[in-house]
Amino acid sequence: MSGAAADRRKPRLHPRVGAVRHQLRQALEEFGPAPATADSGGAPLLLVACSGGPDSLALAITAEFFNRPARNGVRPYRVGAVVVDHGLQAGSAEVAEGARLQLESLGLAPVQVRRVSVESAGMGPEAAARTARYAALDAAAAEFGAAAVLLGHTLDDQAEQVLLGLGRGSGTRSLAGMPVKRGQYLRPFLALRRRDTEDVCALAGLQPWQDPSNTDPRFMRSRIRTRVMPFLEDEMGPGVAEALWRSAQILAADAEYLQSQAAEEYRRVRLVTPDGVELQRDGMERLPAAMKHRVIALAAAELGGENPSYERLQAAETLLRRHGSAGPVQLAGFVSVYRRTNANTVPQDGTGYGNLVLRATGRSPGQSNR
Incomplete structure (x- = not known):
C-alpha cells in the first residue's frame, strides 16, 4: 500500500469510544425513539441532560455521532442539550455557561441553560435539587418536542443507588436501582464504569467540570462514593460495583414480574365506593x-x-x-x-x-x- 493510500485510511476507532457508542446505539434500538429514515420525515430530537461533568459530557459527544448524516444522507437523530443550573454553588452560572459553550462546539443544537430555584420544604437538599432538575428537563422536552431525554448515569451510580436502598431498608423495586428507561428518560450508560466516561472526555480533549458536591461528606451519596465503596473494594476485592449492578439487573426483572402480578390481583379485589x-x-x-x-x-x-x-x-x-x-x-x-x-x-x-x-x-x- 502506497503512503498516500495509507494516509487516506480511516483512523482506527478507539475501543473506549466504540464501547460507549455501542451502549447508546443499543439503548436507542431497544428503548428509544426510532431513527429517521429516508421516507420518515424529520429526525427525532434527543436532548442530553448535561451538567458539564464527565458522565454527561461523554454522553453528549457520543450522542453527537448519531447526529451525523448516515450513508443515505439522512440524519437518524437530532441532538440537543439542556444544562440545569441549580444555583446552589458560587460560580454555578459560569459553570453552566462553560458547559453550554462546549456542547455547542460539539455541534449540538438546541442547547439551553435553565436556571432553577431549589425549594427544600419537606425534603432533603438532594431530593429538592432532583425535583427541580426533572421539572426543568420536563419543561425543556415539552418546549422542544424532544422524543427522549438522555441521562448520563453509570454503573457506579447504579451501585451507589443499590447501597442507598439497602441502607434505607427499601423493597425490591428500590433495590432494582434506576431503570434504563422511564417515560421519556433514557439511561444508556448504566453498564459503563465512570472511568469509561472520563476516558472518552480525555480522548476528545474535553474539559469536564468536577462537581465539588460529589465529594461533600454532608451528602449520603457522596459518603457512599468516597468512603463506603472504596472500603468495600478494599475488604471484598475488586468487582463490588459490578456485583451490585448485576443484583440490580436481577431485582429489576423480579420487581417487574411481581408488579404485573400485583396489578392483576388488584383488579380482582378492587371495588370503587x-x-x-x-x-x-x-x-x-x-x-x-x-x-x-x-x-x-x-x-x-x-x-x-x-x-x-x-x-x-x-x-x-x-x-x-x-x-x-x-x-x-x-x-x-x-x-x-x-x-x-x-x-x-x-x-x-x-x-x-x-x-x-x-x-x-x-x-x-x-x-x-x-
Missing part, C-alpha cells in the same frame, strides 16, 4: 404478604398517595386480621386506611365486613404529591 377504594377481605386474605403489600400500595397510588413505607404497609395489612384496632392507618400522601366493621354501612349480605377501605384525606393548599 363513595368512600374511595375498597379491597375485598376474602381476596386479600388469600394473597401472600408480598402481594398484599403491593396491592395496598397500588390502591394508595390510585388515590394520589405516595409509595408507602414498609412499616405503614405492615400496619395496613394488620387491619385485615380483624382483631385490635380497625384503623385508620395513615399512609404517605394523605391517604388513610381502615377496616369496615359492624359500625360501618355495608351491603345487606354482609360481604363488606372486614374489607379495607382507602380514602384520600385531602391536603393543605399548595401541597402536592410530586
Whole structure:
C-alpha cells in the first residue's frame, strides 16, 4: 500500500469510544425513539441532560455521532442539550455557561441553560435539587418536542443507588436501582464504569467540570462514593460495583414480574365506593404478604398517595386480621386506611365486613404529591 493510500485510511476507532457508542446505539434500538429514515420525515430530537461533568459530557459527544448524516444522507437523530443550573454553588452560572459553550462546539443544537430555584420544604437538599432538575428537563422536552431525554448515569451510580436502598431498608423495586428507561428518560450508560466516561472526555480533549458536591461528606451519596465503596473494594476485592449492578439487573426483572402480578390481583379485589377504594377481605386474605403489600400500595397510588413505607404497609395489612384496632392507618400522601366493621354501612349480605377501605384525606393548599 502506497503512503498516500495509507494516509487516506480511516483512523482506527478507539475501543473506549466504540464501547460507549455501542451502549447508546443499543439503548436507542431497544428503548428509544426510532431513527429517521429516508421516507420518515424529520429526525427525532434527543436532548442530553448535561451538567458539564464527565458522565454527561461523554454522553453528549457520543450522542453527537448519531447526529451525523448516515450513508443515505439522512440524519437518524437530532441532538440537543439542556444544562440545569441549580444555583446552589458560587460560580454555578459560569459553570453552566462553560458547559453550554462546549456542547455547542460539539455541534449540538438546541442547547439551553435553565436556571432553577431549589425549594427544600419537606425534603432533603438532594431530593429538592432532583425535583427541580426533572421539572426543568420536563419543561425543556415539552418546549422542544424532544422524543427522549438522555441521562448520563453509570454503573457506579447504579451501585451507589443499590447501597442507598439497602441502607434505607427499601423493597425490591428500590433495590432494582434506576431503570434504563422511564417515560421519556433514557439511561444508556448504566453498564459503563465512570472511568469509561472520563476516558472518552480525555480522548476528545474535553474539559469536564468536577462537581465539588460529589465529594461533600454532608451528602449520603457522596459518603457512599468516597468512603463506603472504596472500603468495600478494599475488604471484598475488586468487582463490588459490578456485583451490585448485576443484583440490580436481577431485582429489576423480579420487581417487574411481581408488579404485573400485583396489578392483576388488584383488579380482582378492587371495588370503587363513595368512600374511595375498597379491597375485598376474602381476596386479600388469600394473597401472600408480598402481594398484599403491593396491592395496598397500588390502591394508595390510585388515590394520589405516595409509595408507602414498609412499616405503614405492615400496619395496613394488620387491619385485615380483624382483631385490635380497625384503623385508620395513615399512609404517605394523605391517604388513610381502615377496616369496615359492624359500625360501618355495608351491603345487606354482609360481604363488606372486614374489607379495607382507602380514602384520600385531602391536603393543605399548595401541597402536592410530586
